[in-house]
Structures are given as C-alpha cells and as structure tokens.
Amino acid sequence: MADIAPALKTPTDLARNDVKSVADALNSALADCYALYFKTKNFHWHVSGPHFRDYHLLMDDQATQILAVTDDIAERVRKTGNVTLRSIGDVSRRQTIKDNDKEFVPPAEMLAELREDNLKLVESFRVVKDAADDAKDNATSGIVDEWTDQAEERAWFLFEASRKG
Structure with a gap:
C-alpha cells in the first residue's frame, strides 16, 4: 500500500477549495510554459x-524568459498549500x-x-x-x-521578426 502524504499545512487565509482551482489553473499554465520552453529551445537549436x-539569439532570450517564469508559477502553487508538477509525464498530461x-x-x-503558442499561453494565463x-487571491x-x-x-517580437520587407 502506498504511503499517503499528509496534507500541506502552508498558512493561507484563502479558502482551500478556491485555491485548489487556482493551483489547477497554475499547473496547467506551468505545463504549457515547459512545453513552450522546450519547443523554443528546439527551434533555437535547429534554426x-x-x-x-537573429533568430537564434531571439529564441534563446525568449527561452530564458519562459524558464524563469516556471519557478515563479510553481512557487505560487506551493505558497497556497498545493502541489505542483513532478515529472515530464505530468507536464505531458497537462500541456495544451x-x-x-x-x-x-x-x-x-x-x-x-x-507566436501562436505564446498567444495560447496568454489564454492559459487569463484562465x-x-x-x-474568483478566489480573491x-x-x-x-x-x-x-x-x-x-x-x-514575445508574440509581438516573433510577429515583427517574421514580417517581410
């Protein structure tokens, strides 16, 4: 029988059910950040x-920015007493x-x-x-x-970099 971890006792004045929905949204956005980070690095390596x-440097700068956001997202999830992503498989199951x-x-x-993936990430952030x-968080x-x-x-820079003329 697997051990069940005790509930996190992170102090917060937010309602547990409310922060759970925020954590779910954050974890989905986090999965998308990791997917976008890896795709951006992939394109950086293969452009x-x-x-x-120009494109190589642009993509490297953008990948660095995306990766920096991942820690902020995960720490925000933890500050509210929830758990965050634990593996590549977890990312794969949640990414859009x-x-x-x-x-x-x-x-x-x-x-x-x-460009389109960054705009999709914006949609995740709006969720x-x-x-x-709603949670007053x-x-x-x-x-x-x-x-x-x-x-x-990032989407704007990618748009401008792709313009002809």
Whole structure:
C-alpha cells in the first residue's frame, strides 16, 4: 500500500477549495510554459538560414524568459498549500501547447508557431487570472499580469521578426 502524504499545512487565509482551482489553473499554465520552453529551445537549436543569428539569439532570450517564469508559477502553487508538477509525464498530461517533433521546420514556420503558442499561453494565463480573481487571491492575480505581458511581448517580437520587407 502506498504511503499517503499528509496534507500541506502552508498558512493561507484563502479558502482551500478556491485555491485548489487556482493551483489547477497554475499547473496547467506551468505545463504549457515547459512545453513552450522546450519547443523554443528546439527551434533555437535547429534554426537555419540567412537570419540564423537573429533568430537564434531571439529564441534563446525568449527561452530564458519562459524558464524563469516556471519557478515563479510553481512557487505560487506551493505558497497556497498545493502541489505542483513532478515529472515530464505530468507536464505531458497537462500541456495544451503541442510539441513539434519534425526533423526540419522552416524558420518562418518556427516564428509563426512560437507566436501562436505564446498567444495560447496568454489564454492559459487569463484562465489563471479569472480563477485568482474568483478566489480573491490578489497575489496570484497581480503576478499573472506580468507573465501575460511577457508572453504578449514575445508574440509581438516573433510577429515583427517574421514580417517581410
């Protein structure tokens, strides 16, 4: 028989059922962050062509930013007395951003896919925002605004980098 971990005793004045829905939304967004991080690094490693240096550096900067957000998300989940992702399998089960396992992806398609995935991440963050507001979780509601802004900025940079002319 497996051991059952005792309930977390993290102090919070938020209702347990409310923060559970916030934690679920945060964990879903966290899974999408990891999926987007790995895809961005994949494209960073495999980009080619006349704009190689610019795209390579852009994707590396964006991957670094995405990875930094993951710790903030996971720590927010823990601060509310919940558990967060534990494995690649857990990420896989929760992610909504699709992997790209193609051997070759043209650079223009890389930029377009990453742009759309960042906008999908914005949607995930809006779900978090709504859940946090419903739970009166002001801290999560406030910090998710910054994550949303960062994802929107990444999408904008990818859009501008892909423009012709």
